[in-house]
Amino acid sequence: MTRFRLVSSITAGRLYTIGKYAVLVFIALIWLLPVYSMVINSLKTAAGVLTTPVLQPSGISFHALKVVAAAMERPIFNSFVVVLPVAVISTFVGGMAAYYLYRVQSYFNDVMFTVVAIATFIPYQITLVPLTRMLAQMGIFNTYQGLIFAFLIFYLPTGALLMSIFLAVLPKRTIEAARIDGAGDWLIYRKIVWPLVIPGSISTFMFIVVESWNNFFIPLILTSTPQMRTTSVAVLYYSGGFGTLYNESFAAALMSSILPLIIIVVLGRYFIKGFLALGTGSKG
Amino acid sequence: MVKIEFRKVGKAFGKKNRKKDVISDMSFEVSHGDMYGIIGASGAGKTTVLRMIAGLEEPTSGSILFDNKVVAENGRILVPAEERNIGMVFQNWALYPHMSNFENIAFPLRAKRVPNDKIREKVEYLANLLDITETLRRRPGLISGGQQQRVAVCRALSKDPSLLLLDEPFSNLDATIKDSARSLVRTVQSELGITAIIVSHDPADIFALASNTLCITGGKSGQAGKTSDLYHAPNSIDVARSIGEINLLRATVEVRNGRDAAVLGEENILPVTLSQAARSSLDSGDRSLIVGIRPEDIRIVEDSQEQVDARRWLAAGNATVKISSYSAGIFRILLRLHGVETDLATTSEHFLPPGQEVSMFFRKDDVKLFDNSGYNLAATPAAAAVPHQA
Numbered sequence: 001m002t003r004f005r006l007v008s009s010i011t012a013g014r015l016y017t018i019g020k021y022a023v024l025v026f027i028a029l030i031w032l033l034p035v036y037s038m039v040i041n042s043l044k045t046a047a048g049v050l051t052t053p054v055l056q057p058s059g060i061s062f063h064a065l066k067v068v069a070a071a072m073e074r075p076i077f078n079s080f081v082v083v084l085p086v087a088v089i090s091t092f093v094g095g096m097a098a099y100y101l102y103r104v105q106s107y108f109n110d111v112m113f114t115v116v117a118i119a120t121f122i123p124y125q126i127t128l129v130p131l132t133r134m135l136a137q138m139g140i141f142n143t144y145q146g147l148i149f150a151f152l153i154f155y156l157p158t159g160a161l162l163m164s165i166f167l168a169v170l171p172k173r174t175i176e177a178a179r180i181d182g183a184g185d186w187l188i189y190r191k192i193v194w195p196l197v198i199p200g201s202i203s204t205f206m207f208i209v210v211e212s213w214n215n216f217f218i219p220l221i222l223t224s225t226p227q228m229r230t231t232s233v234a235v236l237y238y239s240g241g242f243g244t245l246y247n248e249s250f251a252a253a254l255m256s257s258i259l260p261l262i263i264i265v266v267l268g269r270y271f272i273k274g275f276l277a278l279g280t281g282s283k284g
Numbered sequence: 285m286v287k288i289e290f291r292k293v294g295k296a297f298g299k300k301n302r303k304k305d306v307i308s309d310m311s312f313e314v315s316h317g318d319m320y321g322i323i324g325a326s327g328a329g330k331t332t333v334l335r336m337i338a339g340l341e342e343p344t345s346g347s348i349l350f351d352n353k354v355v356a357e358n359g360r361i362l363v364p365a366e367e368r369n370i371g372m373v374f375q376n377w378a379l380y381p382h383m384s385n386f387e388n389i390a391f392p393l394r395a396k397r398v399p400n401d402k403i404r405e406k407v408e409y410l411a412n413l414l415d416i417t418e419t420l421r422r423r424p425g426l427i428s429g430g431q432q433q434r435v436a437v438c439r440a441l442s443k444d445p446s447l448l449l450l451d452e453p454f455s456n457l458d459a460t461i462k463d464s465a466r467s468l469v470r471t472v473q474s475e476l477g478i479t480a481i482i483v484s485h486d487p488a489d490i491f492a493l494a495s496n497t498l499c500i501t502g503g504k505s506g507q508a509g510k511t512s513d514l515y516h517a518p519n520s521i522d523v524a525r526s527i528g529e530i531n532l533l534r535a536t537v538e539v540r541n542g543r544d545a546a547v548l549g550e551e552n553i554l555p556v557t558l559s560q561a562a563r564s565s566l567d568s569g570d571r572s573l574i575v576g577i578r579p580e581d582i583r584i585v586e587d588s589q590e591q592v593d594a595r596r597w598l599a600a601g602n603a604t605v606k607i608s609s610y611s612a613g614i615f616r617i618l619l620r621l622h623g624v625e626t627d628l629a630t631t632s633e634h635f636l637p638p639g640q641e642v643s644m645f646f647r648k649d650d651v652k653l654f655d656n657s658g659y660n661l662a663a664t665p666a667a668a669a670v671p672h673q674a
């Protein structure tokens with residue numbers, strides 16, 4: 001009897017494990033399928049892409065990738081120039097805002113926090129017309145500064161909001177101890193807060209890099225020359241329209257997603273770490 | 285060195301419609317170079333008072349003065365925490381987990397932009413004084429609780445503060461190292477001659493360190509004064525209980541053999557002397573009161589022939605031993621009185637078997653009488669005369 005129970009509970013456990021992995025594999029497949037098709041199709045020739053099904057590889061040709069790479073060089077460079085400062089500033093300055101909202105609790109700051117939260121979810125479309133006019137008047141329309149400025153308007157609140165979430169697990173006593181030790185806010189932020197929320201700031205940084213890299217609408221409206229196009233906009237010119245070569249569309253898509261992909265793969269565990277810190281509370 | 289003064293300080297938390305008064309109408313003074321104790325039950329408001337002194341919390345009403353200069357008043361902080369030159373040891377030490385112990389101790393000096401060689405000198409001096417030199421290169425997470433406490437004390441002292449605040453600094457330590465930690469704090473404080481305030485709910489900390497004490501009861505200043513006065517002449521039951529163990533027995537006042545006596549239960553009769561004020565408040569009807577007696581003020585006599593000095597001891601009738609337990613060379617005895625619900629705790633130098641009948645004597649000068657609202661009937665005539673709401 002006991003023996004039977006033991007056996008059946010083991011098989012139940014096995015089944016559960018198998019089921020769990022089946023689900024995980026399924027989810028991974030769903031996620032990997034587009035990546036897979038992107039890779040194999042960008043390696044096809046123009047004829048190959050028309051004659052073989054999407055999920056079936058047909059030979060390896062770097063032609064499409066080469067062609068697209070030449071054309072995408074400038075947009076990818078533009079994206080880097082815009083996205084990196086935006087992510088760095090949004091994380092660091094957003095963190096400062098988060099620190100201030102965390103340290104000084106007042107009615108005003110509660111309102112500020114709400115404003116930040118709302119700003120994070122504001123649809124771009126609403127603000128773009130006034131923003132375009134503003135940039136034009138400031139003389140930075142269709143420039144890097146203009147793009148960075150516009151991105152910051154949208155991603156600084158995101159940075160502040162995310163950093164607020166990560167800062168909330170900082171023990172208040174630690175910061176109070178630093179104040180009693182005679183440290184001002186700037187010193188506390190640099191020497192106490194920042195080092196203790198590094199996992200969180202990496203997550204925030206990555207999130208903003210990926211989001212702003214993929215952002216299509218802002219650069220589409222705020223740039224007017226091909227020279228200023230960012231990756232997300234440039235990719236558009238490879239999808240749909242007359243005479244599109246599908247292998248080139250896939251190649252362009254692959255190139256444009258390479259940075260987000262690398263970031264997720266390389267820094268993914270830091271991203272998870274940051275969120276884990278939320279659950280366990282930072283040690284302090 | 286600094287003198288601290290609270291003038292009618294009140295503190296409430298929360299918004300308008302959900303306000304919670306935590307401290308009300310609190311006034312006291314801590315003099316230069318004093319080691320001052322703050323004691324009170326859990327949730328009494330000790331930490332809140334300390335945080336107001338530190339500048340981490342503003343008083344909702346009243347004012348706080350450092351050396352006769354107002355530092356916070358009526359909901360506003362005039363001198364912020366970072367400018368009060370305070371060293372503080374938090375309840376859980378609040379060390380910086382990402383810095384080495386050296387950097388923890390050095391942090392207040394770095395904030396002051398002290399040159400590196402001076403910092404090294406100071407940190408090493410303190411570490412040596414508190415015997416943690418070996419741990420300086422490690423992080424706080426990797427050293428024992430006792431060492432962390434000493435790092436926290438070093439950090440609090442490194443910038444030569446004029447005021448040292450300690451919030452339950454020993455509560456996280458093993459019993460075995462508590463005493464050495466206490467004597468360490470005492471030595472450091474007297475050597476440096478700074479004003480220090482120690483908050484604790486444990487009377488042992490207060491007796492070991494504080495010559496003057498404030499006892500907080502329910503957010504109010506229950507009593508402030510010499511620590512021994514709080515112990516021997518507490519204003520109220522709350523104060524008496526906060527600062528030590530006390531037996532409390534309900535009694536009714538009756539006249540026996542022409543004099544006042546407190547009757548405990550069915551058989552125990554204790555002669556008492558009532559102050560004029562106490563008498564008048566009792567005369568107004570309710571004749572019940574509460575007798576308070578500390579364990580060490582009870583003497584147990586097994587042999588009825590034994591002579592007891594009647595000038596110092598009051599016969600309080602008989603009792604039965606309920607149980608004897610043992611701690612640190614002394615037996616702790618619980619006594620039952622006939623017709624009394626609560627047991628009486630006391631100590632004895634030798635073991636007494638359960639069930640043994642004994643005679644009981646109370647130390648004459650240390651029997652405390654409280655009215656039904658818990659105020660000491662002998663304390664101040666005013667306290668006894670004013671009717672209190674329970």
Ligand SMILES: Nc1ncnc2c1ncn2[C@@H]1O[C@H](COP(=O)(O)OP(=O)(O)OP(=O)(O)O)[C@@H](O)[C@H]1O
Binds near residue numbers: 326
């Ligand atoms: N920030 C706050 N907001 C609301 N209520 C608070 C706040 N801080 C303290 N309190 C309340 O004030 C009261 C006193 O708290 P305090 O921490 O001063 O007590 P304490 O005497 O230090 O207690 P303990 O011995 O448990 O440390 C408690 O009822 C607590 O819930």
Ligand SMILES: [Mg+2]
Binds near residue numbers: 331332
């Ligand atoms: Mg406390």
